[in-house]
Amino acid sequence: MKFSKAFIPTLKEAPSDAIIPSHVLMIRAGLVRMVSAGIYSFLPVGYKIIRQISEVIREEMNAIGGQEFHLPALNPKEIWDSTGRTEAFGEVLFHIKNRDYVLAPTHEEIMTFHAKGVLASYKDLPQIWYQIQTKFRNESRPRSGVIRGRQFLMKDAYTFDATTEGLDHAYSLHDQAYRKIFDRCSLKYFVVGAASGAMGGSKSEEFMVKSDAGEDTVAYCEKCGYAANVEVAQSKVDTVKRRGESKDYYEIHTPNIKSIDELCGFLKIDETETAKSRVYIHNGAPVLILMLGNEEVNESKLASVLGGEVRPAHPEELAEIAGADAGSIGPIGFKHRIIADNRLKDGNNLYSGANKNDYHIGGIDLKRDVTNLEYFDLRYAQTGEQCPNCGEVMEVFKAIELGHIFKLGTKYSEALGAMFLDEEGKEHPIIMGSYGIGVERILACYIEQNYDDKGIIWDTALTPFHVHLIGINMKNDIVVETSTKLYEEMQSWGYEVLFDDRTDGSAGVKFNDADLLGMPVQVIVGERNIKEGMIEVKVRRTDERMKIELGALKDKLSELIQK
Ligand SMILES: Nc1ncnc2c1ncn2[C@@H]1O[C@H](COP(=O)(O)OP(=O)(O)OP(=O)(O)O)[C@@H](O)[C@H]1O
Ligand SMILES: [Mg+2]
Ligand SMILES: [Zn+2]
Numbered sequence: 001m002k003f004s005k006a007f008i009p010t011l012k013e014a015p016s017d018a019i020i021p022s023h024v025l026m027i028r029a030g031l032v033r034m035v036s037a038g039i040y041s042f043l044p045v046g047y048k049i050i051r052q053i054s055e056v057i058r059e060e061m062n063a064i065g066g067q068e069f070h071l072p073a074l075n076p077k078e079i080w081d082s083t084g085r086t087e088a089f090g091e092v093l094f095h096i097k098n099r100d101y102v103l104a105p106t107h108e109e110i111m112t113f114h115a116k117g118v119l120a121s122y123k124d125l126p127q128i129w130y131q132i133q134t135k136f137r138n139e140s141r142p143r144s145g146v147i148r149g150r151q152f153l154m155k156d157a158y159t160f161d162a163t164t165e166g167l168d169h170a171y172s173l174h175d176q177a178y179r180k181i182f183d184r185c186s187l188k189y190f191v192v193g194a195a196s197g198a199m200g201g202s203k204s205e206e207f208m209v210k211s212d213a214g215e216d217t218v219a220y221c222e223k224c225g226y227a228a229n230v231e232v233a234q235s236k237v238d239t240v241k242r243r244g245e246s247k248d249y250y251e252i253h254t255p256n257i258k259s260i261d262e263l264c265g266f267l268k269i270d271e272t273e274t275a276k277s278r279v280y281i282h283n284g285a286p287v288l289i290l291m292l293g294n295e296e297v298n299e300s301k302l303a304s305v306l307g308g309e310v311r312p313a314h315p316e317e318l319a320e321i322a323g324a325d326a327g328s329i330g331p332i333g334f335k336h337r338i339i340a341d342n343r344l345k346d347g348n349n350l351y352s353g354a355n356k357n358d359y360h361i362g363g364i365d366l367k368r369d370v371t372n373l374e375y376f377d378l379r380y381a382q383t384g385e386q387c388p389n390c391g392e393v394m395e396v397f398k399a400i401e402l403g404h405i406f407k408l409g410t411k412y413s414e415a416l417g418a419m420f421l422d423e424e425g426k427e428h429p430i431i432m433g434s435y436g437i438g439v440e441r442i443l444a445c446y447i448e449q450n451y452d453d454k455g456i457i458w459d460t461a462l463t464p465f466h467v468h469l470i471g472i473n474m475k476n477d478i479v480v481e482t483s484t485k486l487y488e489e490m491q492s493w494g495y496e497v498l499f500d501d502r503t504d505g506s507a508g509v510k511f512n513d514a515d516l517l518g519m520p521v522q523v524i525v526g527e528r529n530i531k532e533g534m535i536e537v538k539v540r541r542t543d544e545r546m547k548i549e550l551g552a553l554k555d556k557l558s559e560l561i562q563k
Contacts, residue, residue, distance in 0.1 A: 001465065002487075003500040003513075007044055010513050020213045022447035023145030025456050029517050031443075038142025038150035045517070046443075048464045050153065053185065053442050054132050056461070057155045060181045064173040066128040066157055071111070073134055075104045083109055083415040094136045094150075103136035108412045108434055111158040116418040119430060122162040125420060126170060130157035132439065144213035146440035147400060153439035161431045162420060167407055171203070174405050174435045178207055182402065185442050186459045188449055189402060190220055192227045207403040207437075209445045214400035221387035221394045230396060231300035234377060235385035240272055240292060240347040247349060247363035249332060254360045258327025260294045263351065263360060275344055275352040275364065277329040279313040279321055282306045282337075286313060286321045290331060290340035290352070290366075295379045305339070305376045328353040331370045332361050338370055341378040402445060403437040456518030457541050465498040466561050468519035470510050472526040474503040483525040486535075486553070490523070493554060495561065515540065521560050523553070 007030075014024040015034075026032045031046030042050055058068065077100040080086040086093060086102065094103040104110065111129055119125055135154045142148050159170035182189045192206045208218065208227070219233035220226070228234070257266050260276050271293030278289045278297050287306070289297050303310045313321060321336065322329045330352030331338050344350075348365040366373055383396045413419070413429035420430050443462075450457045460466065467490055471483035480501075487499045498519060500510045514522050524536040529547065537556055538545045548556055 001496075001498050003498060004502045006498075008513075008517070009043070010516055018145065020144050020147075020211075020448070021451050022147070022213070022444040025447055025451055025516070026145055026444065029456055032146060034145075038139055038148065040146050040149060040151075040440075045464050049443055049462055050439060052462055052464075053439055054153075054155070056184050057132060057181055057437060057439070060177040060184075061128075061130050061155070061157060063180075064128060064177050066130045069111075069114075069129055069131040070133060071104070071107050071131055073104050073136065074101050075110060076100060077102050079109045079113060079416070083412060085109070089137075092137045092139065094138050105135055105137045106154070106434075106436070107131070107133075107156055108158065108408070108432075109416065112412040112416045112418050112430075112432070115160050115413070115430060116416055119160050119418070120420055122420055122422050125160055125162045125430065126166050127160045128157060128170065128173070129160075130155060130435075145444060147211075147213050147438075147444045148215075149440065152441075155437040155439060157435040159433040159435075160418075161433075162422065162428070164431060167409075167431045167433055170433050171405060171407055174433070175205065178403050178405065178435075178437070181437065182207060182442075184461055185446060186450070186461055187402070187442065187446060190218075190225065190227045192218055192229060192399075204404060204406040206401050207405075208399040208401050209449065210397050211400040211445060211448050212398055213444075213448070214398035216399050216401065217396060218399045219381040219385075219394050219396045220399075221390060221392050223392035224387060224390040226387050226389045226394070228381075230380050231298065232304075233381040233396075234388040235381035235394060236388055236391060237343060237381075237385050239343045239345045240350075242346060243273075243349045246365040246368060249361050249363040249365070249369060251354055251356075252351075252360050252362055253358065254328075255358050257358070257360070258325075267351065267360075267362075269351060273349065273351055275331070275340070275347070275350045275366075277331070277334075277353050279318060279326075279329060280306075280310055281313050281317070282310050283308040286317075286336040288322075288329065288331060288334050288336065288338040289378060290338065290344055291379065292341060292343040292347075295341065295343070298378055298380050301376070301378050305378065322355045324353060324355045324357050328357050328359060329355055330361055330364070331366070331373075332364060339374045339376060339378070340366065340370075342375050343379065345375050400441065400445065401438075402441050403435070405435045406433060408432040408434050451518075454512070455516035458518045458520055460520060460561055463518070463520055464496075465519050466495040466521065467497045467557065468514045468517065468522045469497050469499045470507075470514055470522060470524045471499070471501055472507045472510070472524065474501055476527050478530050479525055479527055482530050482550075486523065486525065490553075490557070493557065495557065521557065 009030040011028045014027045018024045032040045132155045139148050161167045189207050189209050217230040257263050274293050276291045280287050333355050346367045350364040351362050354361045387394045410429035418430045419427045471479050473479050490497045522538040534547050535550050
């Protein structure tokens, strides 16, 4: 590809709404352009990378026996009504106004529609069906570029089995294929076991990467691979030890002291001597939650401990429930159920609210003063705490989902009547799995993990071109002749070459574009070197530059570029 003829609109600066590195760099390198919020066009170089990623996915899906489909994006709304998902997707589903159509956000319904009546016998099973196709979701806050688009490419696969063992097998095939795909794309990823939520299945796992653009927060142990959403993540952390002899509890006047920080400052005590109180309403009844110091209540853990309906009490309810406002509530004299976080287990000489505005109580002994106090893990795991599996220090960070594998079970086959006959002629719903990967997310997340202040840094696997050939002064005959010859030659050696043959660009502009676009190897043709029979080669990732003899280029490239 000759740069002078190519459409590669690089930019010095990205628009100010691009914040995360991958978004900035994809725009600056001319890979994409935004058309409207969450809607992007891929320009030729960007789309070349998308096709390469798709090809990696395709190869690994075919390797596990997947068969490629191409389903319509335009779906009759009726079929979505029949599984209840028109409602489940709600605002996220795009509707076509003049017809009863929706734009598909995923394809469980349509795939099941094709299985129905056709995969009719156990002999027709198992099947692995997939496609790489555009999905539509009216994401409420599209941002971070193509990472959260309203239109995006997904590889979605669906498996159909007669037995749960069959589903287990299909699931593990996908697990392995996903690892190969992400490895081949040189991504550093980890796997999180997840609740499958609205999809309605029994087991699911998310493949994730660390990214500030992520909307999930996870705790991760690099040593053993433990990874969990903070909503459920555990950690090994000290409980408050009993401190000295328990005093009798006593009231302290604390005018205008509301937060734990203010209380600690006022009484000159440490946070770990305090128990923070939060009131929730559980199935209509108040519950007091005690947390150590300033720790937040993990509402997901609370909900799963309590079951049923749980919500924070409204400020106006507190006077009635506790006789005080939020900053002055505590366990002593609280008339309803009380539960506490494990870290407070049997703590004594603690400070908490007095259930009387502007008063706190000191000398609280939870073992002595609160009868039948129940303890649960109700906190968020934090960076620096120990892994529940292996005890190594964990990190908590934002992460983004690249892919997701679900054991769906029979939800869709039952809703749509996709049944098969077993060996005895008995009818059963087909057992299904579903497996998604965001294609653009692979690209964006790769860049998030591989860039520097000058631009993108490609590995051989995904790079749009192997070599970026730069003719420094394309008005100089010797440079034109040598670089043109090298352009042909390197292609004949099997490399894809982007040839910066622009006659008008300065050397500086060409070098900057080469670094921004990030091809793994740059070959630089300048008059002085050629006259000495030499050529300059630069490795983008390490910034290493070497002057080598022209005749040594072929070997050098095969050393630097592992195809
Ligand atoms: N709005 C989007 N833009 C780009 N890719 C997306 C988007 N939503 C989902 N994906 C990709 O499609 C894959 C499968 O879709 P799935 O329904 O499991 O995602 P999701 O759980 O909605 O993801 P998220 O939690 O990030 O919204 C995801 O793992 C992700 O890589
Ligand atoms: Mg989503
Ligand atoms: Zn661990």
